[in-house]
Amino acid sequence: MPHINVDKNLPGIRALMAFSPETAAxxxxxxxxxxxxxxxxxxAERELIATHVSNLNNCFYxxxxxxxxxxxYLDGNADLVEQVTQNYAEAAISEKLKALLSIAGSVQKGGKFVTTKQVDAAKSLGATDKDIHDTVLIAAAFCMYNRYVDGLAADTPTDLSSYSLRAQQIAEKGYGTHIFTTKQPVANNKEA
Known part of the structure; x- marks a missing residue:
């Protein structure tokens, strides 16, 4: 049960965004x-970094x-996403992304856990300064988002089928107020 009074019809961060539209914007x-x-x-790589950090933070939602x-973004390849969350070092992803996920994992522990050795390894595999910057920022942001969702005990659906329907909306429209103002889509293009 959420720690604050939010719309019980909205799961996860959606309810928190509806509670505070200014913050949501x-x-x-x-x-x-x-x-x-x-x-x-x-x-896809950006979302995999977010997923990896959320997994490390045990933020189910x-x-x-x-x-x-x-x-x-991976043409429905949920198996690859599962590989990344279970053991990214063995996943069918680039060595560069593996090095960046290592950096993201260090950020999840704390910023000072990122090492020069990790950064040099990522650069040797083709990562640019922008790639490293964005990896660190995504990882740090998702530590915040994960703590926002779990710190307020947001409702978390356990029915995994609901996630793919909303994901398609976000993949098409991006992040914005439609996340908490548009009803959850259901199969056959209907909305609930």
């Missing part, structure tokens, strides 16, 4: 800047929300 702009660009990292969005 700023967070939406920020999240779009972080995750909705293919400059350097692809949108964010892990499955962003994992489903990553799967949308």
């Amino acid at each position: 700023a967070l939406s702009v920020f999240t779009n800047l972080l995750l909705r660009t293919d400059e350097g990292l692809t949108m 964010c892990e499955h929300s962003h994992g489903a969005i990553a799967a949308c």
